[in-house]
Amino acid sequence: xRPARRGFKHQTAVSTGEINRIIIVGAGQAGGxxxxxxxxxxxxxxxxxxxxxxxxxxxxxxxxKAYLAGKLEMDRLLLRPPSVYAEEHISFLxxxxxxxxxxxxxxxxxxxxxxxxxxxxxxxxxARPRKLPLVGADLDGVRLFRTAAxxxxxxxxxxxxxxxxxxxxxxxxxxxxxxxxxSGLETTVIETAVRPLARVTSPEVxxxxxxxxxxxxxxxxxxxxxxxxxxxxxVTGVGLADGGELxxxxxxxxxxxxxxxxxxxHSGLAIDNGIVTDAECRTSDPHIFAIGDCxxxxxxxxxGRVCRLESVHNAVxxxxxxxALITGQKPHAVEAPWFWSDQYDLKLQIAGLxxxxxxxxxxxxxxxxxxxxxxxxxxxxxxxxxxxxxGEYLGAKMLIQTGRSLPHDVITDETRxxxxxxxxxx
Amino acid sequence: MPKITYIEHTGKEHVIEAPNGQTxxxxxxxHAVPGxxxxxxxxxxxxxxxxxxxxxxxxxxxxxxxxxxxxxxFANDVEDNSRLSCQIKVSEALDGLIVRxxxxxH
Ligand SMILES: Cc1cc2nc3c(=O)[nH]c(=O)nc-3n(C[C@H](O)[C@H](O)[C@H](O)COP(=O)(O)OP(=O)(O)OC[C@H]3O[C@@H](n4cnc5c(N)ncnc54)[C@H](O)[C@@H]3O)c2cc1C
Ligand code: FES
Numbered sequence: 001x002r003p004a005r006r007g008f009k010h011q012t013a014v015s016t017g018e019i020n021r022i023i024i025v026g027a028g029q030a031g032g033x034x035x036x037x038x039x040x041x042x043x044x045x046x047x048x049x050x051x052x053x054x055x056x057x058x059x060x061x062x063x064x065k066a067y068l069a070g071k072l073e074m075d076r077l078l079l080r081p082p083s084v085y086a087e088e089h090i091s092f093l094x095x096x097x098x099x100x101x102x103x104x105x106x107x108x109x110x111x112x113x114x115x116x117x118x119x120x121x122x123x124x125x126x127a128r129p130r131k132l133p134l135v136g137a138d139l140d141g142v143r144l145f146r147t148a149a150x151x152x153x154x155x156x157x158x159x160x161x162x163x164x165x166x167x168x169x170x171x172x173x174x175x176x177x178x179x180x181x182x183s184g185l186e187t188t189v190i191e192t193a194v195r196p197l198a199r200v201t202s203p204e205v206x207x208x209x210x211x212x213x214x215x216x217x218x219x220x221x222x223x224x225x226x227x228x229x230x231x232x233x234x235v236t237g238v239g240l241a242d243g244g245e246l247x248x249x250x251x252x253x254x255x256x257x258x259x260x261x262x263x264x265x266h267s268g269l270a271i272d273n274g275i276v277t278d279a280e281c282r283t284s285d286p287h288i289f290a291i292g293d294c295x296x297x298x299x300x301x302x303x304g305r306v307c308r309l310e311s312v313h314n315a316v317x318x319x320x321x322x323x324a325l326i327t328g329q330k331p332h333a334v335e336a337p338w339f340w341s342d343q344y345d346l347k348l349q350i351a352g353l354x355x356x357x358x359x360x361x362x363x364x365x366x367x368x369x370x371x372x373x374x375x376x377x378x379x380x381x382x383x384x385x386x387x388x389x390x391g392e393y394l395g396a397k398m399l400i401q402t403g404r405s406l407p408h409d410v411i412t413d414e415t416r417x418x419x420x421x422x423x424x425x426x
Numbered sequence: 427m428p429k430i431t432y433i434e435h436t437g438k439e440h441v442i443e444a445p446n447g448q449t450x451x452x453x454x455x456x457h458a459v460p461g462x463x464x465x466x467x468x469x470x471x472x473x474x475x476x477x478x479x480x481x482x483x484x485x486x487x488x489x490x491x492x493x494x495x496x497x498x499x500f501a502n503d504v505e506d507n508s509r510l511s512c513q514i515k516v517s518e519a520l521d522g523l524i525v526r527x528x529x530x531x532h
Contacts (some may be wrong), residue, residue, distance in 0.1 A: 040460060076448065081456055088458075160447045169468060313472075316465045333532065340471040347493065349471055391496035394473065419499050 015400040019326055020045040021110050025072030025098040027051025029059060029312060030292030031124035032079045033319035039088045043328040048116055050098050050108070053147060056082040061312060063151050064175040064424070065342050068158070076289060101267040120287055122198065122322055123264055123275060125308060127257035127293040130166065136229025142251040157250050160184030165238050165248040167226055171341045173254035174209060188246050189213070190224040190238065199256075201354065205373050205385045206389045208366045209343065216344060221246070234254040236407055259294045259308060262402055267297065272296065274308040279334075281321050291318025300334045301400055302353055308335045313338045336400040338393075345369075347388060351397035352383030361408045363392055363418075372396070374411055381405040395422040428521035432459045432477075435529045444516040450525065451475040451512035461527035468512035473497045474531040475511045476504075480524035487514050487523070503528050 022038065024031045025051050035049045051057070058077040066072035075081070085092035093110070100109040107115045127143040131137060143154050158164075164180050166173045169191035180187040189196070196213075210220065213288040225241035229251060237247045259274040269283045270276040275290035277283050277297045283290050292315040296308035313335065320332040339350040346369065357375035364371035372392035375383040381404075384396035395418040399405060404425040411421060427443040432454055434440070444453035454462045454475075463474035470493055479487050487508055491497060494513045498504050511525065 040458070061467065076452065079455075080458070084456075084458065087448070209501065245494065312466060335532075338471065340469055342469070347470070388493070389496075390470070390493050391499055394497060394500035422500075 019119040021048075021117060021119045022046065022122065022326065023048045023050065023116055023120075024124055025050050025108065026124035026126055026260075026292070026294070027053065027057045027094065028124060028126045028292065028315070029057065029079070029094065030126070030315035030318050031122070032057025034122050034124060034291065034322055035085070035090045035092075035325035036080065036088075037319050038326065039090065041323050041329050043327050045119075047089070048093065050093045050096050050110060052097045053097070053149075054095045056080070056085065056092065058096070058148060059312070060146070061340075062135065062337070064145065064150065064172050064340050065179065067148070067260040068151055068155075068176065068179045070155070088313075089186075098263055102183065103267055103288070103289075103333075106287060107195070118287070120289065120326060123283070123288065123294060124292045124315075124318070125260040125294045126261060127259050127411065129253070129257050130255050132229070132253045132255065134226060134229050136231060136235070137253075139229055139231045139235045140233055141230055141231070141235035141249060142193040142253070144253050145176065146257070148155065154250060154252065154385050158183065158185065161186070162249045163247050164188070164250045164252065165190060166252050166254060167238070168254035168256070169193075169198075169220070169222075170200065170254055170256065171197070173252070173290070174213065175341060176215060176252055176254065176344055178216070178220045181218055181372045182344070185250075187217070187220040188221060188248075190226055190246070192222045192223065192225060194223045196220070196222070199352075201385055202357070202360050202373060202375070204360060204362075205387075208387070209249075209346075212344065212346065257293065257310065259296075259417070261294060264290065264294075272306075276306075279304075280325055281318050289318075291322060298323075299337070299353065301403065303334050305353075307353065309337055311337065311339045336397050338397060341346075346387055347390070347402055349386045349393035350384065351393055352381070352400045354383035354385070357382055359408070361412050363412045363414060364389065374408075375406075376408065379405055379407075381411070391418040395419065398422055399425055428518055428523070430516070430520065431444060431524045432462075433524065433526045434459075434516065435463050435520055435527055446516055448516050449512050450477065450514040450516060450520075450523070451510075451529075453516065454511065459527075461531070462511060463531045464512060466512075470494060470497060470507075470510065473501050473510060476501045476528050476531060477509055477511045477525040478505055478528070479507045479509050479514075480526070481507055483520070483523050486519050501528075502530065502532070 097111045119275040227241040228235045228239040274296040298304040341348045354375040359376040370388040372389045386393035432440045465473035
């Protein structure tokens with residue numbers, strides 16, 4: 001039976017009146033969570049979830065971890081079983097692309113021409129992986145790494161003894177390299193910067209991961225410039241600008257993403273490294289929200305600095321903020337940004353934003369493969385990279401969230417448990 | 427399939443059939459049991475899947491590993507029978523398991 005329809009007053013400075021029809025564009029982590037959390041919060045109006053991919057919303061993190069390793073089936077990646085959408089009266093439209101937003105009449109047009117009216121629109125269009133700007137990038141065996149379909153396409157060749165070249169040494173590239181080594185592939189990582197993880201962590205922590213991967217048998221070409229992908233129909237190798245060549249059966253590109261803002265841009269919403277929103281995820285049109293990888297918003301714990309984050313935390317948080325706002329519930333208490341990465345038996349857990357740090361101190365030693373790097377700007381703790389140190393990660397996250405800090409020599413004092421230190425912080 | 431009973435903080439019960447090999451967290455999330463957020467999807471990174479294991483079942487669920495224990499140290503309202511439900515694997519031995527949910531995961 002259909003739940004009775006109830007409208008919700010929109011609790012914003014600009015009143016948008018009753019909200020009975022919500023359209024969510026993008027059925028990834030952010031879009032899927034939004035639909036679910038709206039229903040959980042008691043929203044009884046129409047929810048339409050439009051997604052370009054053929055499957056129900058799923059989690060991407062395992063793609064470069066357990067799913068690539070063949071240890072997790074697709075149905076376990078799904079946020080919820082596909083039957084839930086019908087049960088909860090969420091009109092889920094897979095394999096459907098939204099192509100136009102008419103803001104004046106508040107309608108979304110989908111491929112094929114159908115137009116759907118909305119009272120509130122949530123853009124959760126995510127990000128698209130950057131394509132390799134190289135001749136040969138379309139050859140069979142060369143793959144970007146964003147969707148379950150990307151991994152499914154690679155899997156048959158992702159076997160022991162195969163030669164893999166990963167282009168880009170960010171977290172995804174290094175996670176793929178780790179799974180590859182554990183699966184017996186000959187693995188080379190090409191990175192244009194002089195060190196891996198250059199954009200996302202300190203030279204010290206990057207050095208730790210470089211050593212670890214090297215020990216595990218990954219070859220690195222740092223400061224390398226891929227110039228051409230070689231092969232007839234199938235890839236056979238990667239040519240470097242210096243004339244070198246690396247043989248390859250598979251090439252995986254992990255060279256970053258660009259926010260998917262096409263729809264927003266065409267309809268004249270403000271864009272600046274993603275769709276610009278306020279802290280409550282509202283775009284420059286008060287009837288339209290933007291969340292997840294496609295959006296940038298001011299960060300509560302970082303003096304309102306505007307950031308576009310690419311993380312599960314950010315996708316889920318956007319969904320929580322929007323669902324609470326639309327249903328008039330208590331606003332979601334924002335968390336300090338957090339992220340994780342699994343490589344071999346190393347669990348890296350990150351909280352805060354390290355950009356702009358002027359000092360880093362360590363608790364524990366790298367040689368033990370269990371340590372935490374705390375990043376400071378002046379006296380203020382702004383981020384942590386914790387390797388196999390969940391207590392240090394959660395403790396630092398709590399400090400950052402509550403605007404507290406600990407002096408360098410205190411936070412590194414291993415004779416005192418992290419929990420005690422956090423309790424003593426002011 | 428093993429049956430697991432989740433009891434919300436309000437006392438509301440949810441009895442769920444959980445497939446072997448999945449986790450106690452997954453079965454709850456897939457059936458939209460309120461009170462388990464599981465933001466990280468089971469990566470032991472968020473500590474928002476905290477449950478209290480019914481004391482009768484503690485021997486069968488086993489003890490928290492060291493990673494999990496360190497995470498639990500920072501969760502709210504932790505008790506001796508606290509666990510992260512994403513770290514408990516469902517098996518026939520857990521048929522009938524009862525877990526209670528905390529007031530809040532944050
Ligand atoms: C391999 C991999 C590993 C990762 N590992 C981690 C990790 O360990 N920890 C972590 O925190 N984060 C990780 N991330 C990042 C995290 O998965 C993303 O930040 C998150 O998925 C973003 O969610 P989203 O909903 O904003 O975007 P997406 O998940 O990209 O979803 C957007 C969806 O919108 C659809 N779409 C776009 N335009 C349209 C349109 N016009 N019409 C209809 N549909 C449209 C897209 O097809 C897509 O399905 C990883 C990402 C990848 C790819
Ligand atoms: S689901 Fe995140 S720690 Fe259990």
